[in-house]
Amino acid sequence: MRWIIFILFYAAINFYSYQAIKTLSKNFWVQALFIGLSLIFLGYFLFYWLQPATGSVFTGKRSVAFGLLLSFMAAEMVLIAFLMGEDIIRTLIFLKNKIVHPEVAHLPGRRKFVSTLALGLAAIPFGSLLYGMFKGKYNYKVLTYEINFPDLPEAFDGYQITQISDVHSGSFDNLKKVKYAIDLINQQKSDAIFFTGDLVNNTADEMEACQELFGELKAKDGVFSVLGNHDYGDYVHWDSPQEKKENLNRLKSIQKQMGWKLLLNEHTYIRKGDAKLAVVGVENWGKGGFVKHGDLDRAAAELSKEEFKILLSHDPSYWQEKIKAHEKEFQLTLSGHTHGMQFGIEIPGWFKWSPVKYRYENWAGLYKEFNRYLYVNRGFGYLAYPGRVGMWPEITVLKLKKASANV
Structure with a gap:
């Protein structure tokens, strides 16, 4: 009908x-x-x-x-x-x-x-x-920002991170273009790389063709990742719950094989001498019918308010719901999920618009509330509509700077 x-x-x-x-x-x-x-x-x-x-x-x-x-x-x-x-x-x-x-x-x-x-x-x-x-779906852009933090440990002044998000490997139809983007990421020579979820569209086997490529991502302090809503296999009709569980375990195993550190409602540290920076990763938590596996309190249970923290959370709605006002003060949150709707108009530094802004308060770029920052990556891949117009695939480079306490 x-x-x-x-x-x-x-x-x-x-x-x-x-x-x-x-x-x-x-x-x-x-x-x-x-x-x-x-x-x-x-x-x-x-x-x-x-x-x-x-x-x-x-x-x-x-x-x-x-x-x-x-x-x-x-x-x-x-x-x-x-x-x-x-x-x-x-x-x-x-x-x-x-x-x-x-x-x-x-x-x-x-x-x-x-x-x-x-x-x-x-x-x-x-x-x-x-x-x-x-053309547009492989028109990769490197966007660079410098963010100042009064409480950034001195040893991490100038620390550079690269963020990618929403790979959606099952959509790729030109691995040469993907290889170009991987090389572009490595050329940034960042200290750490963060991936904020949605490695696949539906199933883990989508990574077979490009696992070796993404395994080439290298950074001095490693590659850290979290899961996005598509990674759980919720959009597939499985024959049994066990089959679905095995698919998720396989996806987790693939990330380990690539040398990535997958954070599942937990945290780890990047250390420089006596100084340290906490990397916190929560599972997907999203409004509007998306899965809510994220548990910020569990991930940060052993962290103090004073520690400097970078949080990886696939869906930016979690930032509005809980992260930005959390008592433990997450100085920088990295998200993705929205893709900038893969369509919009943007004049960097002046104007940006996409229909997705009517669905998400934070949908692309850098945001600041309560002296805490959120960066929403526009996505590396594409989904459904096999292209991008105006909201190009993004590689984000963030340089962390130590600011004076009165800034």
Whole structure:
């Protein structure tokens, strides 16, 4: 039934969009091209979406089919917005003439200028989403920040960390591009690397093709990680609870094999002489139906308020819920999860916007409350829509600086 409703909806918006094409050109081949594309995109989408799938999170050709259809429909929605606006004006003019001059009243025709403008503007989301699929998803950006802390141990003044998040390895279709990004991370020569969850989309075996690549990540003080909501296998229909448990254990084992230190509601220390920096990792805790395995109190049970702490928490909603006002004062929290919705507009240092801001208060970049910091990484990989527009895949480099106590 849902497919029938979707097809009827798709047919309706295509019929309406077709009116703009007819206004622009009477050429049969131009009109046929539009109809042909609409049928091809729909057919490609339905073919792959009606195939059996391992998990409910769509990847591979299913996501490509979704991306192509999304691109086409986004363009159509722009067309429809202009057509509806013009049709409202045409109707008002007709009603006015019907009252004033009923004998000559007629519905004005659509103007070619409006259809031309609408089609030109519709090409922007269409082209942007296609670019995001074929280029943008591997358009890695290194974003560098310097953060000052009065209570940072002197020995860690200038300490540099690199954060990546949301790898979603099951989505990759070009490991050469991923290899480039891994090399880019290592080129930063950070003292430590932190990964803040979602290594896979659905199952641990997604890491088979790129385990060796991510095992190449190196930092003097090591690579530390936590689990994200996708890592638990919750989006797969398992034959038994034991099978699901084995999948999670395998994912944990993979991280160990890669040389990563996986923190499961626990903490460890990075030491420099007598000075130390606590690295705390909580399991996923998220609002809105996401799993809540995170236990901050357990992870920090043996830590004092005075110790300098870096907390890894996949979902930034936990920062708002509990972390930012916690009595033990977590000076820096690193999160991911939002992907910046893989779509947005950003002018660094001036302006950033994405629809995801209406879902998450903290969704990308650096935030500060109660003299504590949160950084939300925009994500390394991609999910569902197989691309990125404006919110490019991110490698974050943070330099920690010792500030004077009165700053």
